[in-house]
Structures are given as structure tokens and as C-alpha cells.
Amino acid sequence: MIAVHFFASIREALGVEHKTFDLPKDVETVEQLITFLAQQHGGTWSEILGKGSVMVAVNHEMAERSARLQAGDEVAFFPPVTGG
Amino acid sequence: MIAVHFFASIREALGVEHKTFDLPKDVETVEQLITFLAQQHGGTWSEILGKGSVMVAVNHEMAERSARLQAGDEVAFFPPVTGG
Amino acid sequence: MKISIQQDDFDIAEESRLLRESNSNTGAIVTFSGLVRDLDNERKVESLILEHYPGMTESSLEKIIAQAQGRWSILDVTVIHRIGELQAGEQIVFVAVASLHRGEAFSACEFIMDFLKTRAPFWKKCLDENGESWVEAKSTDEDASARW
Amino acid sequence: MKISIQQDDFDIAEESRLLRESNSNTGAIVTFSGLVRDLDNERKVESLILEHYPGMTESSLEKIIAQAQGRWSILDVTVIHRIGELQAGEQIVFVAVASLHRGEAFSACEFIMDFLKTRAPFWKKCLDENGESWVEAKSTDEDASARW
Numbered sequence: 380m381i382a383v384h385f386f387a388s389i390r391e392a393l394g395v396e397h398k399t400f401d402l403p404k405d406v407e408t409v410e411q412l413i414t415f416l417a418q419q420h421g422g423t424w425s426e427i428l429g430k431g432s433v434m435v436a437v438n439h440e441m442a443e444r445s446a447r448l449q450a451g452d453e454v455a456f457f458p459p460v461t462g463g
Numbered sequence: 464m465i466a467v468h469f470f471a472s473i474r475e476a477l478g479v480e481h482k483t484f485d486l487p488k489d490v491e492t493v494e495q496l497i498t499f500l501a502q503q504h505g506g507t508w509s510e511i512l513g514k515g516s517v518m519v520a521v522n523h524e525m526a527e528r529s530a531r532l533q534a535g536d537e538v539a540f541f542p543p544v545t546g547g
Numbered sequence: 548m549k550i551s552i553q554q555d556d557f558d559i560a561e562e563s564r565l566l567r568e569s570n571s572n573t574g575a576i577v578t579f580s581g582l583v584r585d586l587d588n589e590r591k592v593e594s595l596i597l598e599h600y601p602g603m604t605e606s607s608l609e610k611i612i613a614q615a616q617g618r619w620s621i622l623d624v625t626v627i628h629r630i631g632e633l634q635a636g637e638q639i640v641f642v643a644v645a646s647l648h649r650g651e652a653f654s655a656c657e658f659i660m661d662f663l664k665t666r667a668p669f670w671k672k673c674l675d676e677n678g679e680s681w682v683e684a685k686s687t688d689e690d691a692s693a694r695w
Numbered sequence: 696m697k698i699s700i701q702q703d704d705f706d707i708a709e710e711s712r713l714l715r716e717s718n719s720n721t722g723a724i725v726t727f728s729g730l731v732r733d734l735d736n737e738r739k740v741e742s743l744i745l746e747h748y749p750g751m752t753e754s755s756l757e758k759i760i761a762q763a764q765g766r767w768s769i770l771d772v773t774v775i776h777r778i779g780e781l782q783a784g785e786q787i788v789f790v791a792v793a794s795l796h797r798g799e800a801f802s803a804c805e806f807i808m809d810f811l812k813t814r815a816p817f818w819k820k821c822l823d824e825n826g827e828s829w830v831e832a833k834s835t836d837e838d839a840s841a842r843w
Contacts, residue, residue, distance in 0.1 A: 387670035388681045439603035459684030462669025463640050471818035472829045523751035543832030546817025560708025574732040584722040657801045
């Protein structure tokens with residue numbers, strides 16, 4: 380299983396807060412996860428998640444798109460942070 | 464008249480808090496004021512007030528020993544400040 | 548060390564007292580309070596809605612504080628960040644650092660705020676006279692954290 | 696702007712509230728509190744006696760604040776300094792700066808403290824287990840104000 384969370388403007392643009400599903404065999408990186416999600420949900424997802432400004436966290440740590448994934452991971456996509 | 468104040472360790476070393484007196488004609492600068500005070504009170508005063516670390520204020524503004532004085536001025540001698 | 552993510556307002560007097568009493572050798576306390584401004588880009592702000600990423604928020608703040616502790620000698624730290632809807636004038640965030648000397652407390656407090664602004668997963672939505680919109684990240688905040 | 700030289704203790708919550716309410720567009724408040732440490736050079740401190748130069752103290756603080764206002768956009772400033780005898784753990788000094796953005800508030804608050812330490816006519820006498828002695832000025836304080 381893999382859990383994917385979406386926050387703030389990304390959540391609103393996709394209309395989804397989180398998804399949990401079996402990690403497909405050919406999804407080994409965050410980049411491949413984005414491709415997989417876009418295949419499932421259409422080009423809008425690829426456009427939204429593909430933006431360079433979108434930040435990625437894997438297991439609560441900031442991560443690159445090349446970061447490797449494994450079953451049990453929690454992945455999150457969100458826009459640049461604006462707290463404080 | 465001129466008013467001279469001494470603070471903190473300078474006050475304690477001299478045993479005087481302040482003095483008010485007619486400004487002598489030949490005292491035109493802070494340096495000359497120190498010489499005049501030393502003539503009146505002895506070498507200890509010259510030693511204490513002559514130290515490079517002693518700070519001088521004229522009319523509540525930090526001043527150099529070359530600062531010019533006139534009747535009505537308020538002069539103060541004190542050690543480096545240690546507030547805060 | 549205290550990290551709290553909460554909806555409720557906080558009392559900076561109480562927080563400062565706790566920090567001050569945690570170590571009798573504290574000589575300096577620097578605090579930062581962030582407030583909801585009533586004007587942003589010349590628009591009248593009614594309120595902000597603060598969203599965060601539970602779990603990651605706490606761990607990212609712990610990491611930022613650990614980095615600060617690695618750079619400066621710090622006696623204690625408090626970080627409080629509010630979430631939910633906040634009206635103009637309300638407190639959003641509080642960071643306080645206690646140390647022996649003032650230079651370390653100033654640097655550590657500003658460091659923590661600069662990294663909170665760019666690394667901690669919080670997002671603000673602004674409600675103003677034009678409706679609602681997500682606040683955009685500022686490049687000046689990225690610059691502020693890059694200089695450390 | 697508020698400058699106060701006083702024997703009585705001060706309430707940082709009340710001071711922060713006044714500062715916060717003085718301008719509805721304040722986005723950032725940075726405060727510094729200085730406390731009497733209970734150890735200095737490994738000696739147990741019982742109390743400090745704070746002496747100052749009435750008149751010059753106020754005008755030197757006004758000048759320091761005016762310099763800060765010339766360098767940064769500041770909405771309001773509070774400086775409180777206590778005099779007389781203070782026990783270990785007591786508050787000595789409080790400097791708070793309100794501004795639109797945090798960078799200015801951090802810089803102005805630290806600037807005011809650095810110059811207060813080296814330009815405002817206050818002197819501390821320390822009472823400890825060895826008797827009483829005047830606190831010596833530190834070269835690190837002179838360095839801190841020289842960097843601005």
C-alpha cells in the first residue's frame with residue numbers, strides 16, 4: 380500500500396484529499412507515481428503535479444522527484460509553504 | 464557656572480558625585496577641565512580622569528577630550544557603560 | 548523545548564514565564580510574534596485560514612530547532628503555530644528562544660522563523676473583499692532562509 | 696514610542712499588548728528580555744545594582760531609536776530599563792519592535808540592544824559571594840555595535 384496526500388491549492392485543484400492504494404510494480408520513484416496518477420485521472424493531474432513549484436514529501440521529509448518509493452510510504456504533494 | 468558629574472566606579476574612586484563651580488577663564492576644553500580638577504584635588508584625580516577608557520559627556524552627548532566647553536555646560540565622567 | 552500546533556490563541560506572557568523559569572541561568576530571551584495584518588497588497592483582509600500537514604509539521608519544526616541547537620548554544624525554545632480561521636489582528640505564530648547571551652538568542656529565533664516560513668508545511672488562504680485566495684509564497688522568504 | 700527608566704518590574708504581556716494595539720497593520724513583533732543571570736564567571740550572583748545618568752539615559756535611547764527608525768521601517772518601539780537593586784532571575788531590560796515584516800523587526804530590535812549596551816549610560820554593580828564589584832564592559836559588546 381501507498382498513501383498519497385494533497386494539500387492546499389493542490390488538494391482543491393485535484394478535488395482529492397488523499398488516496399491509498401497498492402503500489403504498482405512499475406512505480407519506483409515519485410516521478411513514476413505522478414505518471415501513474417495522471418494515467419488514472421487524466422492530463423489535468425499531470426499538469427498540476429508536474430509543475431516545478433509543487434513540493435513533495437516522502438514520509439514527512441522533503442523529497443526530490445527522483446526519490447525512490449516502497450510499499451508503506453506516505454507521499455504528499457503541496458504548493459510552496461506559506462505559514463508563519 | 465559649570466556642572467560636573469561623576470558616575471559609578473569614577474564617583475566611588477573620587478568620593479564625589481558632582482561639583483558646580485565658575486568655569487575658570489583658561490579652561491576651554493574637557494582636557495583642560497581635567498587638568499584644572501587635578502590641580503585642585505591632587506594627582507589621584509589626574510590619574511583617574513586621565514585614563515583612556517573614561518568616557519566623557521557634554522550636555523548629555525558623548526564627547527571627546529578636545530570638546531570645547533562654555534559656561535552653563537554639564538560635563539560627566541564615567542566608565543564604559545554596562546547596562547542591558 | 549515545546550512545539551505546539553493549535554487552534555486556540557496563546558498567552559505570550561505565560562509562554563515567556565515558562566521559558567524564563569525553565570533555566571535559572573537564562574540571560575536573554577528573544578521572542579517573535581506574527582500577527583494577521585489587516586492590509587495585504589492594499590486589500591482589506593478579513594481573515595486567514597491556516598492549513599497544515601499533521602505529523603510532518605511537528606517533525607519539520609523539530610528538525611529546524613535541532614539545526615538551530617547545532618549552531619547556537621540555546622537553553623530552551625518554544626514554537627507555537629495556530630491553525631484554522633484567524634481574524635485580522637490575531638496572533639498566528641510565536642517563537643521564543645532562551646540563551647545565556649543575546650546574540651545567540653537573536654540569531655536562533657530569526658533562523659527558526661526563516662526556516663518555519665520556507666520548510667514547515669503550513670498554508671494560508673486569505674479571505675478579503677475579493678473573495679478567497681491562497682497566499683503565494685514570497686521569494687524574499689526563500690532568500691531569508693538561503694542566507695543562513 | 697515608549698521609553699521608560701524605572702525601578703519597578705514590568706509586565707511583558709501588557710507591554711506587548713500595547714505595542715500590538717498601537718497599529719492594526721503590525722505583522723511582526725520582536726522582543727528582547729534581559730534577565731539577571733544567577734552565575735557570572737562561575738560566581739553565584741546575589742543581586743545587581745543598576746545606576747544610570749538621568750536625562751542623558753533618555754536622550755541616548757531616543758537617539759538610538761531614531762537611528763533605527765532611519766534604517767528600518769518601524770511601526771512602534773518600546774524600551775524599558777530598570778534601575779536600583781535587582782535579584783538573580785529578575786528582568787532588567789525589555790526592547791520590543793513592531794513592524795510590517797519580520798526582518799525589519801529582528802534587525803531593529805538587535806540594533807537597539809547592541810547600542811543600548813554600548814552607548815546608554817547605565818552601570819551595573821554585582822553583589823556576589825566575593826562582595827561587590829563593578830561589572831566590566833565586554834569587548835564583545837563593542838564588537839556587536841561596531842558591525843552595524
